[in-house]
Amino acid sequence: MKLKKLILPALSFGMALFVGGLLVALSDSKVLALKDQPLSMIGKGFSTAAGAYWALFRGSIFDPQLAEGHFFQGFYPLSETLVAASPLILTGLSVALAFRAGLFNIGAQGQFIAGAIGASWIGFTFELPIVIHAIAAIVVAMLFAGLYGGFVGLLKARTGAHEVIVTIMLNYVAGYFLLWLLSTTAFLRPGRQDPLAPDVRESAQLPHLFGPDLRANLGFIIALIAAAAIWWLLSRSTWGFRFRAVGANAAASRTAGISVARVTTSVMFIAGALAGLGGAVQILGSEPAMTSGVGGSFGFDAITVALLGRATPIGTVFAALLFGALRAGGLTMQASTETPLDLVLVIQALVVLFIAAPALIKSLFRLKNVDEGTTVASKGWNG
Incomplete structure (x- = not known):
């Protein structure tokens, strides 16, 4: 796969994480309680989203807490990802x-x-x-x-x-x-x-x-x-x-x-x-x-x-x-941060949304001459 073909999926995934982070932050009552303090609200929202994604990482790739007794046991989440x-x-x-x-x-x-x-x-x-x-x-x-x-x-x-x-x-x-x-x-x-x-x-x-x-x-x-x-x-x-x-x-x-x-x-x-x-x-x-x-x-x-x-x-x-x-990682994110598991499905849907709309990503990032690759949306299928 050529490097250019990775640009749109990477940007789409990044946008999905960004929008998903906003939803995670705005779903936290502690963040909303700071609506009269914009700077504090932004800081708390960023902290909440970062904590949720860190929990997602610990639940899907590597958990330092599990590695304390045995290093390779820390990769149990990665094993679950492969499964x-x-x-x-x-x-x-x-x-x-x-x-x-x-x-x-x-x-x-x-x-x-x-x-x-x-x-x-x-x-x-x-x-x-x-x-x-x-x-x-x-x-x-x-x-x-x-x-x-x-x-x-x-x-x-x-x-x-x-x-x-x-x-x-x-x-x-x-x-x-x-x-x-x-x-x-x-x-x-x-x-x-x-x-x-x-x-x-x-x-x-x-x-x-x-x-x-x-x-x-x-x-x-x-x-x-x-x-x-x-x-x-x-x-x-x-x-x-x-x-x-x-x-x-x-x-x-x-x-x-x-x-x-x-x-x-x-x-x-x-x-x-x-x-x-x-x-x-x-x-x-x-x-x-x-x-x-x-x-x-x-x-x-x-x-x-x-x-x-x-x-x-x-x-x-x-x-x-x-x-x-x-x-x-969704279960760990839910257990550690009380983030609704449904938001993981929302992130998946956002990835698809941005992937299926390459023109939107190109417009947002002002990209030119980037290969959109092969998609059902662009090629269609035989009736």
């Missing part, structure tokens, strides 16, 4: 790949759930050797989710059904199907009435990267490998060229002899498999017992991550790390 970012990278790649092919994959949520179902089923049902078990669970998860996504591509290719509508509906199907599964004897943990599946066997769980006390696991490495693979696919392969060509102009690609229908189906299959891999990483890495809320908001956050990452693999990785840090 939160791993499935976000994979679901973000799912959405970003579809963007590059001119498709809007809103179905990463349902595909994530399909992958989690496959990984959980293989993980607690079968007894396999330690490495083979995890590989089998990942492969089945990617296959389930790939077929789930590929079905959308096939419908669009054969019938012209809009992928946005179909994927939204399939999100509901996946969510309610999961609820039904967790009420069956095959998936419901014995002796429980609440929707909770058995834990996956230890032979299927992904190993921790930095010891048993830190939850960061092999899923983060898998996510980075997937990002590198998608970069190679898009930048160095013939299929990747076809994906990008169809995304740029489907009609011209069809005239050039590229099968748009085949590209559409293939892209949605791969996108589904990536989201399913995210579900597998979540189940095998950090949440071994599948629940009805296993999907969380990963599939929907993926849209934001892909947008912030300019629909590029490298950008998606950094965007997912940012959102993982906000997610991990």
Whole structure:
């Protein structure tokens, strides 16, 4: 990624932090109580915002208090950031790949759930050797989710059904199907009435990267490998060229002899498999017992991550790390400074707002000749 492409995201993030800091300060009653003393109010507001962001840092990167007994224990927050970012990278790649092919994959949520179902089923049902078990669970998860996504591509290719509508509906199907599964004897943990599946066997769980006390696991490495693979696919392969060509102009690609229908189906299959891999990483890495809320908001956050990452693999990785840090550090910020957790979501929304409006950032900072990169807003997608 060229340096110029980093300018707008960096400025957008800075503006989001600035506006978010103002909201943090103005949400503090102690700051508002000084409204008759402007200088004191500004100083107290700055102190409040700085304290909130320091708490956010301690909750997402490094906590000196935890490091007092053991230095590396201070990186526990960073471990939590990596845990939160791993499935976000994979679901973000799912959405970003579809963007590059001119498709809007809103179905990463349902595909994530399909992958989690496959990984959980293989993980607690079968007894396999330690490495083979995890590989089998990942492969089945990617296959389930790939077929789930590929079905959308096939419908669009054969019938012209809009992928946005179909994927939204399939999100509901996946969510309610999961609820039904967790009420069956095959998936419901014995002796429980609440929707909770058995834990996956230890032979299927992904190993921790930095010891048993830190939850960061092999899923983060898998996510980075997937990002590198998608970069190679898009930048160095013939299929990747076809994906990008169809995304740029489907009609011209069809005239050039590229099968748009085949590209559409293939892209949605791969996108589904990536989201399913995210579900597998979540189940095998950090949440071994599948629940009805296993999907969380990963599939929907993926849209934001892909947008912030300019629909590029490298950008998606950094965007997912940012959102993982906000997610991990938000609880510490709330506990330490009594800042509402909702303000973390506001900061995320502000990042998206400024990223999606590059003309606004250019106008505010009087920038010229700065590359806006590839965004859905600037390129659109095929209807």
